[in-house]
Amino acid sequence: MHQKIVILDFGSQFTQLIARRIRELGVYCEIYPCTKPVHEVEALQASGLVLSGGPNSIYDTGAPQLDPAFLNLYRSDGRLMPILGICYGLQAIAHLEGGSVERAAKREFGRAHLNAASDERLFADMPANAIVWMSHGDHLTALPDGFRVIACTENAPIAAVRSDTKPIWGVQFHPEVAHTPEGKTLFRNFVLDICGCRGDWTASSFVEEKIAEIQKQVGNGHVILGLSGGVDSSVAAVLLHQALGDQLTCIFINNGLLRKGEFSQVQETFRDHFHIRLKAIDASDQFLNELAGITDPEAKRKTIGRVFIEAFERVTHEISDELGLKPTFLAQGTLYPDVIESVSFKGPSVTIKSHHNVGGLPKNLPFQLIEPFRELFKDEVRAVGRFMNVPESIVDRHPFPGPGLAIRIIGEVTPERLALLKEADAIFIEELKQKKYYLETWQAFVVLLPVQSVGVMGDERTYENVCALRAVTSVDGMTADWAHLPYDFLAHVANRIINEVRGINRVVYDISSKPPATIEWE
Numbered sequence: 001m002h003q004k005i006v007i008l009d010f011g012s013q014f015t016q017l018i019a020r021r022i023r024e025l026g027v028y029c030e031i032y033p034c035t036k037p038v039h040e041v042e043a044l045q046a047s048g049l050v051l052s053g054g055p056n057s058i059y060d061t062g063a064p065q066l067d068p069a070f071l072n073l074y075r076s077d078g079r080l081m082p083i084l085g086i087c088y089g090l091q092a093i094a095h096l097e098g099g100s101v102e103r104a105a106k107r108e109f110g111r112a113h114l115n116a117a118s119d120e121r122l123f124a125d126m127p128a129n130a131i132v133w134m135s136h137g138d139h140l141t142a143l144p145d146g147f148r149v150i151a152c153t154e155n156a157p158i159a160a161v162r163s164d165t166k167p168i169w170g171v172q173f174h175p176e177v178a179h180t181p182e183g184k185t186l187f188r189n190f191v192l193d194i195c196g197c198r199g200d201w202t203a204s205s206f207v208e209e210k211i212a213e214i215q216k217q218v219g220n221g222h223v224i225l226g227l228s229g230g231v232d233s234s235v236a237a238v239l240l241h242q243a244l245g246d247q248l249t250c251i252f253i254n255n256g257l258l259r260k261g262e263f264s265q266v267q268e269t270f271r272d273h274f275h276i277r278l279k280a281i282d283a284s285d286q287f288l289n290e291l292a293g294i295t296d297p298e299a300k301r302k303t304i305g306r307v308f309i310e311a312f313e314r315v316t317h318e319i320s321d322e323l324g325l326k327p328t329f330l331a332q333g334t335l336y337p338d339v340i341e342s343v344s345f346k347g348p349s350v351t352i353k354s355h356h357n358v359g360g361l362p363k364n365l366p367f368q369l370i371e372p373f374r375e376l377f378k379d380e381v382r383a384v385g386r387f388m389n390v391p392e393s394i395v396d397r398h399p400f401p402g403p404g405l406a407i408r409i410i411g412e413v414t415p416e417r418l419a420l421l422k423e424a425d426a427i428f429i430e431e432l433k434q435k436k437y438y439l440e441t442w443q444a445f446v447v448l449l450p451v452q453s454v455g456v457m458g459d460e461r462t463y464e465n466v467c468a469l470r471a472v473t474s475v476d477g478m479t480a481d482w483a484h485l486p487y488d489f490l491a492h493v494a495n496r497i498i499n500e501v502r503g504i505n506r507v508v509y510d511i512s513s514k515p516p517a518t519i520e521w522e
Contacts, residue, residue, distance in 0.1 A: 005029040010054030017176040026199035048195035051089025066092040082167040090170030097144030116151035133179035225331040229266040232333030235385040256284025257404030297522035330367035407522035411450035442474035455505035464505040
């Protein structure tokens with residue numbers, strides 16, 4: 001059993017970053033809503049507890065509060081559980097213990113220099129006047145009894161505290177964000193030193209344990225997996241094949257909306273390289289016929305999802321006939337961010353658009369689910385893939401939406417417009433890889449716009465399509481900045497597209513960040 005840290009989420013946009021920082025130390029951790037009952041957290045036998053930040057004021061009506069029992073939670077070794085409160089988490093502790101939290105006369109957002117106690121374990125090996133990131137409108141004005149200040153900044157006289165009687169620490173700043181350069185050191189001090197974790201949770205240990213778990217769950221049964229060619233489903237297929245061999249059948253459906261050459265590339269990789277049982281069907285005509293005349297993005301998604309389910313069910317029946325048995329397990333590439341979102345104490349988030357993984361199957365299908373990566377972030381899935389020698393071309397692949405190129409064609413999806421987009425997109429990706437920019441971007445693609453523009457080519461007037469290049473940098477896709485690619489590179493890509501893709505005579509570059517924009521256009 002690996003030691004673990006439990007994170008209680010009070011609604012911070014940075015909560016997932018806390019988990020990532022802890023996992024980077026080789027320590028497993030899980031996020032739960034702050035409303036999770038104390039006895040359920042105790043049953044997890046965690047080595048330590050982290051309380052996240054949050055958007056509320058502790059005195060707001062309906063603001064999340066901390067159950068007092070959490071401050072007296074014992075570990076399995078009989079010791080009180082160490083606690084680290086971050087921003088709102090600190091304020092929740094202080095409020096509970098009798099301190100004062102008030103609205104600050106001057107809100108503090110941005111970098112600050114931390115003046116910390118030199119003998120404090122939490123700040124061991126951190127430089128004097130370390131830079132930290134502040135983001136708060138409330139602050140502590142009076143300490144609870146039995147607590148003392150262990151750090152301050154120019155604008156925050158109480159920037160960090162600790163209890164003299166219990167293993168409780170709290171910081172007003174955010175050590176989880178990249179803008180706190182020594183944040184990883186602080187987490188290392190808390191998780192490895194104070195909580196005593198070994199840091200032995202690795203990709204290799206995950207694979208070994210997950211294979212044994214899958215074999216026990218499946219027994220002599222048969223598993224089907226919907227393969228998309230993306231990172232998550234591809235690595236899941238390799239892991240399941242390593243665990244089950246021919247008890248796994250992957251289903252790869254060509255919806256006609258894949259990237260150039262992708263249908264054959266995926267088959268070659270999984271059937272010929274990994275020797276995985278693969279059922280690949282070309283249903284592109286069916287999808288494109290159903291999409292004819294549809295321009296609304298949500299209508300596109302729903303149509304693609306419906307046709308995908310019909311095709312998937314049809315192929316599943318074919319597999320049953322071929323094998324002489326009915327598959328009873330369905331494997332999916334669900335990731336931890338999806339799980340976290342579903343249990344957030346804030347409730348379901350506002351739907352900006354249907355989830356890109358539109359191929360998701362209905363819950364009433366007669367399968368038991370296998371979700372080997374429901375505990376992992378995407379970068380951790382990539383680490384697992386590298387450990388299992390999945391080709392870098394797959395492991396490092398950019399995210400690709402379930403509806404495929406349909407949501408990168410603004411307006412109606414037609415075979416002609418689809419052909420234009422595939423060629424332009426292939427040129428952009430090829431150039432990014434050749435110039436070594438591909439791995440520096442989180443996601444990059446071309447969007448075909450529903451407008452035409454006048455141009456001049458060979459002394460002749462043209463009236464052709466416009467496409468947009470989109471490239472972003474990000475850590476997890478939750479926020480993103482547009483990639484500042486060199487002008488000469490963008491000019492070269494635009495020149496190639498206009499010269500080589502007959503039907504496009506203008507190329508633009510999208511410099512919107514997320515938020516306020518989304519990464520995809522639809």
